Amino acid sequence: MSTNIELPKSGADLQVQARSFVQEAGQWLHNIQDNWLTIAIATAVAVVVFFGLHMVRRWGLRLCKQGEGVANWYAVVGRAVARTGNFFILMTAIRLVIGYVDAPPMLYTTATFLFTIAAVFQATIWLREVILGGIEHRTASEEYQGSSLASAIGIIRLLVTIILFAIAFVVVLSNLGVNVTGLVAGLGVGGIAIGLAAQGTVADLLAALAIIFDKPFRVGDTILYDKSKGTVERIGLKSTRLRGPGGEERIVANKKLLDYEILNSTNRDYRRMALTFAIANSVPAEKLAGLSDLAKQVITEEKLVFSHAWFTGVVPGALTFEVEFDSPSPSADLADAAKHRVVIAMLRRLEAEGIRLYVPAMLQAEA
Template sequence: MTVNNSAAVAQRAASNTTDAVEEQTRTFFADAVTWFHSHWLQILIAAALAVGIVFVLHILRRWGMRLCERSEGPAGWGTIIGKAVARTGNFFIIMTAAKLVSGYAAPPEMLAKTIDFLFTVAAVFQAAIWAREIILGAIEKKTESENYHGEALLSALGLIRLLVTVALFAVALVVVLDNLGVNVTGLVAGLGVGGIAIGLAAQGIFADLFAALAIIFDRPFRRGDKVQYDDTVGVVEGIGLKSTRIRSFNGEQRIISNKNLLDKEIQNISNRDHVRIKLPVGVAYETPPEQLEAMPDMLTQIGEEAGATVARASFEDFGDSSVNFQLWFDIPGDDWPTAHKTRDKVIIGILRRFAAEGISIPFPTQTTYTADPQGKLILPYPEVQPVMRVDKEDGER
């Protein structure tokens, strides 16, 4: 019996809803006929104005399309705006014209509310489309100006396009529902909680993902650059959405997550404008003071003759077995083989100049002195004994 009553109640509710819709429809058409008969001249004028507005908006959209077709090379802001204008929809154009002329035609209340609602829906979603085109165009402009290439960039741009589209259209949907009178507070809270849950569950993946985007757009290094971090020195072979692959100078490929890589101090060797080499030089203590005094100028001359830019050549300290000097010189560029060849020229030049000047580079030496129990010094080498002559025949001295 209860089931039958519930079914009857539901049937009556559905019947009442249908009747209400039919009544509203009849009222709408009746008001529309009355409005047309009483305002036919205003309606015709408004229709003519609406056609003119639609024509102008189509001309603007066509201008945006032509602007995109004429663009060559990296996209500028004019091209980006042109692409956004070219994505203007026909529904938005029609509803914009209807909204602009509706006040002059003085339509019935129900028709005016319908026009307002449809215009709001069209404007909100059209604004989302324009915003998406401008944001993605700005990102593409950045990548083109920086000459980015590669599969990782295409994947990153695809992911950015998806995230931007979902975010903008989600906001547009919330705005439309709010205009319909729907309480969107719970929906917004639910979306926020869901986003937090997804973010916590995949925080490692998202951390590496956004680190990859930071590498691509902030450009601390690019594919083919020589980098150094910790004890690793190598060439960047690929930048993925999860990890970066570096070919070490020792031959092995090293893979490190993007987040961990950005947390380190990275030295981009490819951006180095010169290679600095520090070369210690030690000369014997027996070297005359005049030659020691001329040593910095001599080392500077040798470095410049080898093609290096000398940064410093000066006395360093007193060593255990030599007077030490330090020669610092720079080689332009970041090519280590060239730098090593220049260093070899400097070393050979020093040896030749020292040989010509009679300057010796001493071997590291150490002399040990001991004493007998009475404190007498014992030399580290045997005493030379006097030579004695012996006669073989009589054995006399």
């Protein structure tokens, strides 16, 4: 959309343009009696459009209220529609009908230019509301309640607003006929300089947004990363705070955290446990043959999911026997308790079957 206007270069030029506009307007008013019906119809259409757009804005308000702010995506769109300005509504109504009333060229050009300004800034406001609404929709979800990332929305809102309105300002200047090439180049160089100076902070901010939308973990999740482990307590604008197994607080930059392979223990469907027994090699082969069935029976009686049980190797004086089973709960405490019960039950069954565990000779001598 381009509406170039020749701006007056001096006071004399302004006077000439004003005098020309008055003459054209006077001639148009003089001719109203010849096309009064067309003007009346155009005015009626403009009024209908004006109130119709107001109805659309009220519809957006209802959508926003039904969705409780940003709880749903249609509420986000409704909030954007509700931000439609009166000036845009007025200029839209005028722009749609002014071409049918044979208005003076300067009046037509002025109305078109004002509509362009209104449309550019209105589109900027709509886009801003949709972007911010989408981010707030994510941060307002249950897993982000109480996190410091929600308080960082103010900074994100400021950055989005500056960027969008800077683009809108450049578009308006371009429609005025101003050469914006130098301005765009300057903004680009300035943006690059700022980006290089704050690339660490910007990278962490983008990583924070990636955490919001991709959701590799949430507040309260227990995660393993690199060689560390912790429970997520707070997702911030620059860093994530975790509580380590020893009670210590760990602060990790968002970008660095996402560079690791993250194992989310909270999202487990189950926990697999493994036990290794050293069976004395003096145990008869007939008893060893039924050891897998014995382990399966013990695990099934404990209401756990049996995976496998077999001999895994031979060491001096012993045979290593491995048992794997699944705890159906993701809870580490329940899995450890299940492991404890299986060990006790296995020892009792092995003792009842006369299957001895391997005990090094040094320990036998001490006993």
